[in-house]
Amino acid sequence: MxxxxxxxxxxxxxxxxxxxxxxxxxxxxxxxxxxxxxxxxxxxxxxxxxxxxxxxxxxxxxxxxxxxxxxxxxxxxxxxxxxxxxxxxxxxxxxxxxxxxxxxxxxxxxxxxxxxxxxxxxxxxxxxxxxxxxxxxxxxxxxxxxxxxxxxxxxxxxxxxxxxxxxxxxxxxxxxxxxxxxxxxxxxxxxxxxxxxxxxxxxxxxxxxxxxxxxxxxxxxxxxxxxxxxxxxxxxYYQVIEDIKNNKPYLRNLKNKQKAIFLDRDGTINKYVGFLTNIDDFSLNNNVIDAIKLINNSDYLAIVITNQPVVARGEVTFEELEEIHHKMETLLGMGGAYLDDIYYCPHHPDSGFPEEIKELKIKCRCRKPGTLLVEQAVEKYNIDLSLSCVIGDDEKDKLLASNLNIPYYEVNSEYDLLDRVKEILNEKN
Ligand SMILES: [Zn+2]
Incomplete structure (x- = not known):
């Protein structure tokens, strides 16, 4: 070393x-x-x-x-x-x-x-x-x-x-x-x-x-x-002046510890439709653009962690999944919001589906609530987990946060992503 x-x-x-x-x-x-x-x-x-x-x-x-x-x-x-x-x-x-x-x-x-x-x-x-x-x-x-x-x-x-x-x-x-x-x-x-x-x-x-x-x-x-x-x-120009005053360029240097909000995808960013296999079924939840813009302007990274067993089930190819993620990034980008990275697990532990892809039918460590994807992000972006949190809508997200020993914020019928991001940023300031 x-x-x-x-x-x-x-x-x-x-x-x-x-x-x-x-x-x-x-x-x-x-x-x-x-x-x-x-x-x-x-x-x-x-x-x-x-x-x-x-x-x-x-x-x-x-x-x-x-x-x-x-x-x-x-x-x-x-x-x-x-x-x-x-x-x-x-x-x-x-x-x-x-x-x-x-x-x-x-x-x-x-x-x-x-x-x-x-x-x-x-x-x-x-x-x-x-x-x-x-x-x-x-x-x-x-x-x-x-x-x-x-x-x-x-x-x-x-x-x-x-x-x-x-x-x-x-x-x-x-x-x-x-x-x-x-x-x-x-x-x-x-x-x-x-x-x-x-x-x-x-x-x-x-x-x-x-x-x-x-x-x-x-x-x-x-x-x-x-x-x-x-x-x-x-x-x-005026935004950069603000950022310099807040020391943001220095803080974002990967030599320094970063903090991240780990976001679930289905139900949290896009409208929940069950297993999403058709790109036309992908649409953003309300206020998601504003929520992610708030993260972008804060000192948190916005990183998606999602289970996509539809790949193992043979219902979506890797290429199709990539295109779905391109649609997500495009829709967010139209409103000025962006994701710093997207991590997904293509596996599924149970076999028995007609079109399934055998080699992806495994018990892996990346499928939430497994922590492998977060660990990879932590390594790549020098993230301090103790300053980070998870936002999701599902028991697996909650368990992920608990496995990581970091706070969990749930998106539900009462609180949307924007509410939760505001809550996180207010708590930390
Ligand atoms: Zn996996």
């Missing part, structure tokens, strides 16, 4: 950080017209300064700023970086080169095998070590940080299986049901990706570089519920 940490620190020092700081930020020019987007101040400190502090605190001191629009404001503020504890090199674009035209220059500047590429207009705090380890483990040419967001319907969507990206829908592409996962603006790339740009001109990072790696099976997505937010609209 110790050895790994050491190796990790060594790797981190070898990685350059490229920050794309040339963006104009037209949509929030109402807040501040005279500075580049990355120099917009939050609580009196420019976005870029938050980023540079983060990298310095993580031993990433070799920083390359790609500047263009109003670049003097940036250069005059940071100079060579010494005052901020880092070394800064500038790539100055004489004309707009899109988000990847700078690769033409970076080829001669980046010496190491990998580099981080970060949008200059986001506030974030993540366990960068975990991202780097993922990238190395997968032997990816490029790894993108992905996360759910509050407006997936007008965002580009990234589809991945076991981390490997197989589809990427643009903002404009039609979509029906989908997993709410979008590019968060932090990437790690192998140096050789820079060779994809051979001429000086406009290149788009998504379209001309990253998407082209999908058919090569070399583009990976590192999914994280950590705090990564852009300030694309005034509303989001």
């Amino acid at each position: 110790k050895k790994d940490v050491k190796r990790g620190l060594f790797m981190i020092k070898d990685i350059s950080v490229v920050i794309l700081a040339g963006g104009k930020g037209t949509r929030i020019s109402s807040i501040n017209k005279d500075v580049p987007k990355s120099m917009i101040k939050l609580n009196n400190k420019p976005v870029l300064e938050y980023q540079i502090e983060f990298f310095k605190n993580n031993n990433l001191t070799n920083i390359i700023l790609v500047v263009g629009h109003l670049k003097d404001i940036i250069i005059n503020h940071f100079k060579d970086g010494k005052e901020f504890g880092v070394n800064i090199t500038y790539v100055e674009e004489q004309m707009p080169l899109g988000t990847a035209g700078c690769f033409y220059y970076l080829k001669n500047i980046i010496k190491n095998d990998n580099f981080l590429l970060v949008n200059g207009d986001i506030i974030f705090d993540i366990n960068i070590q975990k991202l780097i380890e993922f990238h190395n483990e997968k032997e990816a040419l490029a790894t993108i940080c992905t996360h759910p967001n509050s407006h997936p319907f007008d965002s580009g969507l990234i589809f991945a299986k076991d981390g490997l990206v197989y589809k990427w829908l643009s903002k404009e592409d039609e979509r029906k049901y989908y997993k709410n996962r979008v590019n968060a603006g932090i990437h790690i790339l192998k140096k050789e990706v820079l060779d994809m740009v051979n001429t000086l001109g406009k290149y788009d990072l998504d379209r001309d570089i990253l998407k082209k790696l999908i058919p090569l099976k070399k583009l990976y997505a590192y999914d994280t519920p950590e705090y990564i937010k852009d300030m694309g609209t005034p509303e989001r």
Whole structure:
């Protein structure tokens, strides 16, 4: 274990950080017209300064700023970086080169095998070590940080299986049901990706570089519920200011213990219809969007834990179940709510159904009230169980909570999910 940490620190020092700081930020020019987007101040400190502090605190001191629009404001503020504890090199674009035209220059500047590429207009705090380890483990040419967001319907969507990206829908592409996962603006790339740009001109990072790696099976997505937010609209800008005041970015870093609300699915999130086998029968309960939005804006993770014996019974395939969950995420996303993760048990202990799938007819530890799925979430997200709780509508949920020794809140005809979430958040504040 110790050895790994050491190796990790060594790797981190070898990685350059490229920050794309040339963006104009037209949509929030109402807040501040005279500075580049990355120099917009939050609580009196420019976005870029938050980023540079983060990298310095993580031993990433070799920083390359790609500047263009109003670049003097940036250069005059940071100079060579010494005052901020880092070394800064500038790539100055004489004309707009899109988000990847700078690769033409970076080829001669980046010496190491990998580099981080970060949008200059986001506030974030993540366990960068975990991202780097993922990238190395997968032997990816490029790894993108992905996360759910509050407006997936007008965002580009990234589809991945076991981390490997197989589809990427643009903002404009039609979509029906989908997993709410979008590019968060932090990437790690192998140096050789820079060779994809051979001429000086406009290149788009998504379209001309990253998407082209999908058919090569070399583009990976590192999914994280950590705090990564852009300030694309005034509303989001003021939200980020609030979040910084409340220390939310730091608290959401997976280095720190997280807390979670474990949500049952059928009857708690969607209307109870018995065994749900037809996607058309899936609809949300009343107030569920508002309830989950409240969780999203709190310091709890929203994690679904559900028994789906319909898979073992042969009534729903894994693919169909996934599509049902896509519908759940899509409906929630229309209202601005999202789930941080979904865990399900496909097993069932009793055999004797005509279409059943023998290998799933087992006594497992993941079927609620079994605790295995929660244990997996606890491990993955560094959750402190003693600060977490369960919301459900069934005896199995109640027993799950009791097996975990954490509080249980029941959704019933008297109290819906929104009532219960409000109760939890009020109790803890
Ligand atoms: Zn199971």
